[in-house]
Amino acid sequence: MRQNWRSLVAATVGLFLAGTRAQTEPVQDLGSLLANQSSLSTFxxxxxxxxxxxxxxxxxxxxxxxxxxxxxxxxxxxxxLSDAFKNNNEDVITNVLQYHILQGTRIAAQLVPGSPVFIPTLLTSTEYTNVTGGQVVENVKQAGNVVVFVSGQGSRSTLVKSDLSFTGGVVQIIDSLLIPPSNLTDTLNAFNITSFEGALYATDDVYSFSNTPNVTIFASADSGFEALGPAITSMTSEELAQVMNYTILPQVVYSPGLTNGTKFVARNGENVSVLHSGNNVYINSAQLLTSDILIANGVLHVIDNVLNPQGPYAQPNPQIGSQAPVFASASNVDELPFTASIPCTVSCPVSTTSTPTPSTTSSVVTPTSLVAAATSSSTRVSTSSSKGQAAALAKETGFGAAGLMVALGGAVLMI
Structure with missing residues (x-):
């Protein structure tokens, strides 16, 4: 039966690649197109x-x-992980390939410079994506007719040869592999957003933020937490949870949707407002630093200050470069708040008791194994550790960017 299935697949693919050769003026079929491009022999x-x-x-x-x-x-x-991928992890490899196939025919010559578009792909497996309609790739045309595709963890691929037509669509040749967006904590680690991650562990919100589908997260840079100091570290777990729930929207909003004057309702029920001033974009009074970081269940935007649910009407002063914190009694500190709440996974101290460790085989976070060890029953949250300790961070389960690239590399070795 397995051999018959493989024969059917081969026959079906053969028919697909044959295309319309019988036509009077046939359009090149996919097989011929790929075979005739010497730079695509590995693909x-x-x-x-x-x-x-x-x-x-x-x-x-x-x-x-x-x-x-x-x-x-x-x-x-x-x-x-190279040995595991050399053992032909078909699930990883095929999902990476699916992420390289966009839904619809996208012609590079029709792109408008400066306007990013977010295109659904064939990557729809719930093991790798938790957004409706298929995981997306960001496509933007920059100055000088440079076309870029942005994938997981900010990975960038540049278009080197465009609009090669075949019977079922077009092929665009790129210079780097796309990396499927990873889970939230892997992404926060990649961008060194450690205090925000630690606050999620301190409030038992890691599972919810990572597994709720179709979300937008406004994550403050570490400097935003440092600027608050005891104004946020002295909060109870419940108070901190209110702050964190004000940073997440129950919908996916990429940067083109962050239009001037728009208001969104955060998870805690309060409005979040968008304001434009010149080239700057503000979320309430916090300036947008980095936009459109793709994650498995939506999109992440980095802002310079922590949003305060008690001050939803805070407005920025565009005349100054750095906005003041919107929390009373804010006081700058040198140590990163909440990083001590992140469970250790690298070079950890030896313990005399058995401590559960996060799984490294599933792409979905389990709430008990990752969160239970990260918090205590105290009504006050754990606060800070040194910046040096922040390097040894916990990773949510699932494959990171390097793992996915090795997956594809391992497959190449076996061709």
């Missing part, structure tokens, strides 16, 4: 190795294939 080998990916294509009204060139595969790093 073409992957498609041949996992033909089941192409079985999904006829269900869409045209597709865009972002095909990494051979140089892109030369950039793939190896890690301690």
């Amino acid at each position: 073409y080998g992957l498609i041949q190795k996992y033909p089941q990916i192409l079985l999904q294509l006829p269900s869409y009204q045209g597709v865009t294939i972002l095909a990494p060139n051979n140089n892109a595969f030369d950039k793939i790093p190896y890690s301690s």
Whole structure:
């Protein structure tokens, strides 16, 4: 039965690649297109190795294939996970390939400079994405006709050859692999947003923030927490939870949706307002520093201050470069608040008691294993540790960016 299934797959793919050669003026089929592009030989080998990916294509009204060139595969790093991926983890590899296929025909020549678009892909597995309609890739045309695709953890791939038509859509050749967006804590770690992560552990909110589908999160940079000091570290767990619930929206809002004067209702029921002044964008009075960081269950925006649910009408002063905190009794501190709440996973002290550790095989966080060890029964939250300790951070379960790249690299070694 298994052999018959493989034969059926091969036959179906053969028909798909054959395309419309019988037509008087046939459009090039996908197989011929890939075979004729010498820079895509590695990618073409992957498609041949996992033909089941192409079985999904006829269900869409045209597709865009972002095909990494051979140089892109030369950039793939190896890690301690390389042996596992060399054992042919088909689930990881096929999901990475699905993330390189966009729904709909996207012509680079039609892009408007400076206007990012967020395009759904064929990556819809709940193991890797928790957004409606398929995980997205950001596409933007920059000055000088440079076209960039932004994927997980801010990874950037540049278009090097565009708009190669085939019978089912177009192929766009890119210079780096796309990385499927990872879970929230992996992403916070990658961008060194440690106090916000620690506050999530301190309030038992890691599971909720990481697993609720279709969310937008406004995460303050570490400097925003440092500027508050005891104004936030002296809060009870319940008070801190109110602050954290004011940073999350129950909908996905990418930067084009952050229009001037727009108001959104946060999880705690209070409004969050957007204000534009010149080239700056503010969320209440906090300036937007980095936008559109893709995560598995939505999008993350980094702001310079911590939002205060007790001050939803706070307004910025655009005439000054740095906005003042909106919490009473704010006092700057040198140590990063809440990082002590992040459970240790690297170079941890030896304990005489058994402590559960986060799983590294599932892409979904379990609330008990990750959160229970991170907090105590005290009504006051754990506060800070040194910046040096912040380097050894907990990671939520799931594959990180390097792991996904190694997954694809491992597959190449077996072609």
